[in-house]
Amino acid sequence: MSIPPTEPQVEQPAIRVRGLEKSFKQVTVLRGVDVDVARGSIFALLGSNGAGKTTMVKILSTLLKADAGTARVNGFDVATQAADVRESISLTGQFAAVDQVLSGRENLVLVARLRHLKDPGAIADDLLRRFSLTEAGNRRVATYSGGMRRRLDIAMSLIGNPPVIFLDEPTTGLDPEARIEVWQAVRELARGGTTVLLTTQYLDEAEQLADRIAILHEGRIIVNGTLDELKRLLPPAEIEYVEKQPTLEDVFLTLVGAATDKEQR
Template sequence: MDDRTPAIRVHGLRKSYKEVEVLKGVDFEVARGSIFALLGSNGAGKTTTVRILATLLKADDGTAVVNGFDVAAEAQRVRESISLTGQFAAVDEILTGRENIIMIARLRRVDEPGKIADDLLDRFGLTEAAGRRVGTYSGGMRRRLDIAMSLIGDPPIIFLDEPTTGLDPEARIEVWKVIEKLADGGTTVLLTTQYLDEAEKLADRIAILHRGRIIVDGTLAELRKLLPPAKVEYVERQPTLEEIFLAIVGEKGQS
C-alpha cells in the first residue's frame, strides 16, 4: 500500500446513545508511521471514536477507513490490521510476564511464541522481570507489558486509549518512550488522551475533540499560531498546548 495513503481516514462520523449525540460529524486523517493525538476532556467522544475504528461499535453515519479497509464492510480485515490497548492493562497477574506474552501468541496462532515473547520482553526492557509474576510489576511495567502483548503479529496500526491513566509521572515517561519507539519503527499510533503535556510531547499531529466535533486539527506549531505569543520582559514566549486548548474550548463553549 502507498505510504502516502492515510493509515486512517474518518469522515462525517456520527454516533448517538439514545437521546445523547456523542459524535456530531467527526473528520480527520492519520498519516502512516505517525503519532496522532485525539485530545479532549472526559466525555468528549474519544473512546467512542476509537471503538468505532476498532470495529467494536457501529457508527450511525459517516465513513471510517483503517489501513485501506472500511470498518463497516471489511471489519475482519480491519481487525487483522490493528491492535487496541485500553485504559487498564489487560494482563494476567498470576502469570509471569513471559507467560502472558506466550499465551496471547498462542491464541493468535503465531509461530515460535517463545521467541516472540523473548524478543518483545527485550524490546520493552522487561527481560529481567520476565520470570516474575505480573502481580509484582509496577504500573509502568504492566503498561509496557500490555503494549508489548498488543504488538504480537506486528499490526501496522495501534490504538492507545488513554494509556497513561492512573500512572505516576515516572511510569508515564516509561510509556512515552515506548510510544516514541513504536512510531520510530514505522507503527502508526492513534493516541487518545486528556493530558495536554502528553499530546505536546508525543504527537506529530493533534486534533481537539470537543462536544462531539473536531474543532482544531494540526501540528503543534500550527496550533500555536492560533494564539499570539506572550511577551515577558521583551522575550517572546510561545503559547503552551494547555493555553491553546483552554482558549479554543472556552471560545467554542461560549458560542
C-alpha cells in the same frame, strides 16, 4: 510511441474518517468527525471527559457501529470489512489487560499461542527486549510497577505485528516515572513504523509524543495540526518585554472555551 510518465502514487493514510456521527438515545456524541492519520505517525486525540474520544476509537476498532459517515483503517472499511480491520489493529484500553498470576513472559507466550503464531517463545523474548522487560520477564506480573504492567500490555498488543494500534488514555493513573516509561514505548512503536492513534487528557503527553494533534470538543474536531501550527493560533504573550510562546495548554483552553461560548450564544 512515447510512454507518459507515471504519476507518483500518494500513500493513503492509515486511518481516514469522514462525517462520522454517533448518538446514544438522546445524547449526540460525535457530530461529523473528519480525520486523516498518516502511516507510521503518532496522532493524538485530545479532549475532556465525554468529548467522544473513546467512542471514536470503539468505532474505528469495530466495537461500535457509527450512525453516519465512513471510516477506513489500513485501507479497510470498518462497516463492511470489519474482519480485515481487526486483523490490522490492536487496541489497548485505559487499564492494563494482563494476567497478574502469570509472569510477563508467560503472558506474551499465551497471546502468541492464541494467535497460532510460530515460535511464541522467541516472539515473547523479542518483545521483552524491545520494552526493556527482559530482567523482569520471569517474574509474576503482580510484582510489576504500574509502568511495567502498561509496557507489558502494549507489548502484548503488538503480537502479530499490527500496522495500527489504538492507545486509549494509556497513562491514566500512572505516576510521572511510569508515564515516561510508556512514552518511551510509544516512541519505539512509531520508530518501528507502527501507526499510533493516542487518546489522552494530558496535554503534556500530546506535546511530547504527537506528530499531529486534534482537539475533539463536544463531538467535533475544532482544530487539527502540528504542535507548532496549534501554537501559532495564539499570539505570543509579552511579559516584561520577554516574548512568551503559548503552550499547548493555552491553546487547548482557549479553543475549547471559545467553542463553548459560541455554542451557548
